[in-house]
Amino acid sequence: MKRNVAIIGGGQTCHAARRHDVDQAEMVNEAVRAALKDARMTMDEIDLVILGNMEFFEGVHLTDCWLVHGTGAYGKQGVKITTGGTVGATAVCAGAHHVASGLFDKVLCIGFEKQEEGDTGAILSGVANPLWGRSMAGAAVGYFAMMGSSYIANWGATEEHSAMVAVKARQNARKNKYAHLKLDITIEDALNSRMLAWPIRMLDMCPASNGACAMILADEKTAKSRCKKPVWIRAMDTAHNEQFELDWRDVKTKRLIFSRACAGRLYRKLGVDDPAKYFDVFEIYEPATWAELIWYEDLGLCGPGEGFRLIEQGKTNIDGPIPVNPSGGVLSTNCIGASAMLRVWEAALQIRGDAGEHQVPRDVRRALTTAYGGTNWTVMTALSKTLDD
Amino acid sequence: MATKDKEWISIPMTVDVPYKFAAGEYMTKCLTELRDSGRIFAVECPKCKRVQLPPRIVCAECHVKNEKWVELPHEGTLMNFTIMYLPLTDPTTGKPHEPPFVYGSVRLDGATSVLDHMVEVEPDMDKVWVGMRCRLVLRPKEERIGDLSDIRYIEPLPGQKKPQTKSR
Amino acid sequence: MENKTEYKPFEVDQHLTAHGNYWAGKAGSRFYTALRDRKKLLGSPCKACNKVFWPPRSICTFCFSELKDVVEIGPLGTVETFTLVTYAEPIHPRPAPFIYAVIRLDGADTGMAHFLDEVEFGEVTIGMRVQPVFAKDRKGNILDIQYFKPL
Numbered sequence: 001m002k003r004n005v006a007i008i009g010g011g012q013t014c015h016a017a018r019r020h021d022v023d024q025a026e027m028v029n030e031a032v033r034a035a036l037k038d039a040r041m042t043m044d045e046i047d048l049v050i051l052g053n054m055e056f057f058e059g060v061h062l063t064d065c066w067l068v069h070g071t072g073a074y075g076k077q078g079v080k081i082t083t084g085g086t087v088g089a090t091a092v093c094a095g096a097h098h099v100a101s102g103l104f105d106k107v108l109c110i111g112f113e114k115q116e117e118g119d120t121g122a123i124l125s126g127v128a129n130p131l132w133g134r135s136m137a138g139a140a141v142g143y144f145a146m147m148g149s150s151y152i153a154n155w156g157a158t159e160e161h162s163a164m165v166a167v168k169a170r171q172n173a174r175k176n177k178y179a180h181l182k183l184d185i186t187i188e189d190a191l192n193s194r195m196l197a198w199p200i201r202m203l204d205m206c207p208a209s210n211g212a213c214a215m216i217l218a219d220e221k222t223a224k225s226r227c228k229k230p231v232w233i234r235a236m237d238t239a240h241n242e243q244f245e246l247d248w249r250d251v252k253t254k255r256l257i258f259s260r261a262c263a264g265r266l267y268r269k270l271g272v273d274d275p276a277k278y279f280d281v282f283e284i285y286e287p288a289t290w291a292e293l294i295w296y297e298d299l300g301l302c303g304p305g306e307g308f309r310l311i312e313q314g315k316t317n318i319d320g321p322i323p324v325n326p327s328g329g330v331l332s333t334n335c336i337g338a339s340a341m342l343r344v345w346e347a348a349l350q351i352r353g354d355a356g357e358h359q360v361p362r363d364v365r366r367a368l369t370t371a372y373g374g375t376n377w378t379v380m381t382a383l384s385k386t387l388d389d
Numbered sequence: 390m391a392t393k394d395k396e397w398i399s400i401p402m403t404v405d406v407p408y409k410f411a412a413g414e415y416m417t418k419c420l421t422e423l424r425d426s427g428r429i430f431a432v433e434c435p436k437c438k439r440v441q442l443p444p445r446i447v448c449a450e451c452h453v454k455n456e457k458w459v460e461l462p463h464e465g466t467l468m469n470f471t472i473m474y475l476p477l478t479d480p481t482t483g484k485p486h487e488p489p490f491v492y493g494s495v496r497l498d499g500a501t502s503v504l505d506h507m508v509e510v511e512p513d514m515d516k517v518w519v520g521m522r523c524r525l526v527l528r529p530k531e532e533r534i535g536d537l538s539d540i541r542y543i544e545p546l547p548g549q550k551k552p553q554t555k556s557r
Numbered sequence: 558m559e560n561k562t563e564y565k566p567f568e569v570d571q572h573l574t575a576h577g578n579y580w581a582g583k584a585g586s587r588f589y590t591a592l593r594d595r596k597k598l599l600g601s602p603c604k605a606c607n608k609v610f611w612p613p614r615s616i617c618t619f620c621f622s623e624l625k626d627v628v629e630i631g632p633l634g635t636v637e638t639f640t641l642v643t644y645a646e647p648i649h650p651r652p653a654p655f656i657y658a659v660i661r662l663d664g665a666d667t668g669m670a671h672f673l674d675e676v677e678f679g680e681v682t683i684g685m686r687v688q689p690v691f692a693k694d695r696k697g698n699i700l701d702i703q704y705f706k707p708l
Binding site: 135 | 397399402404408410412416419420441442443445449450468469470471472473474475477492493494502503505506507514518519536537538
């Protein structure tokens, strides 16, 4: 990177199924004020505002204009980012690029979702190719179900492994005061929940949450003088899949699909041989349990077909050697526009030692985050405690 | 304060947007043939040899023009499936498919790409499996409009039995 | 290309229908309940900027302060600008032709877009004083004001 970039503050709302008490601007403002307070900054000091939100998910076009009073962007430079589920992390990347370029010193990045207001189902169907597939659009549940189906058929995992992921996520969420689904569930509860699309059950899927997250990025000079615990963004990478090609649900596909391409490049940038040892905590964007198991493998935390062994052996538990999603992950909170940013923010909290009850009990010096969005692309970031880590 | 101050107001609004998409050269051939002759046309990349359906002008991996047309048979292998318990609405008609139904992905013989569609089979794990041989069933010509839904469904080829596996 | 068949360019007609439901939030709910129940119009004052905003909001656009107070504005107002809409659009709440105006309600610093009625287009002037006509059956949305008309 041309200049080093640090996260010097952040904030999030308490994510919920319903936020009838706020309009979109008021909700976004909660996260923005929390971030400014955490960074001990005022809105006047912010050089650039980046808003991440999927177009028309909230039934409003050009939210960056409409929400100017809530985001604090009046008169300021800024852009809106629209990249689907990845948008929160893309906003962080965009913010980091602006700081790294040397053109901006203090950037506010925001991601939000007021899911209850729009018709995300209808708008998401717009992701499908209108000429080939829109009439048969399978919906997210169908696609992840096929991932699970392929995983079971090829590697011999069982529905119980999916339940283990569901339980880990919601039990971790109980330790996270901001999480949406804080559920005291057992494997049996998960296995008894309503079947949506085999093998995906209700508790195997993420919820629809309303919430916002905001982060402040700064250059090295500002970070070192203003922030007690800056968290450094060391590398970022993104990769798209080819929209028409649906083989990302086939666990045996040999093609270099988005998750593997991105992880490979990111690890090369950092010189990572063994990501399970290199990183101390992982916050991955898992809309469904099966995705988490498959992405353990794509991220190189284990070999192909071994993802379900990791969860079986408790390796990815909050107190395990490879902690994944101590925050509860997307399975516990999915405010789409904010979810990817929450991965970065939660990873930063872990590095700062500020994750409270869901802090992983080890010295966290390096974290890896992923984001996921239709039409299958990902954004990954690598964070560290100091520039020497 | 009076409870009226805590009343949260909401305002419903429906937006209906019409679209008209130009299919372009390659999809024009693909959809016209599907509608008029019921034939399935894919393209092959000269470099990586991937046989791509739906056909597209450029191979995304090699960045070269796909020039060779490949007609695909209606037979293929089921690569993936799920049993849907949720009603899925066709967003172009607004009508739902009644659950439970099987939804799967077939790789037509000779193709690299797979195609998602309904699978006309009992939603029973003994009746549908990955690797099952199947074929496309098209709607009658007079009902076809030049869309993926011109394919009515995927159906298993007759006379197959699910292969025995150790765990069973 | 091997196949030399000429194909007529293919076009696909589709549409997307999205059902939204917007929550008005703290400032908005207060405004709409006052309008619906008491036919009162409220604005959001910012002490620091000495401005009163319509639409109501919980944050000052200019100085970012939190706005918790309300102040009554209008009901009378002044036409700041106007136009006559003569074409039909599905989203329009009224059939054309109709007059749109931006009305600065007394006490507010920013305007409200609404209809003008009971007046001919040729009679409307910038600076004209107008009053709201409230709907009989009010639901808690901007059409609880049916239109504005000259004093």
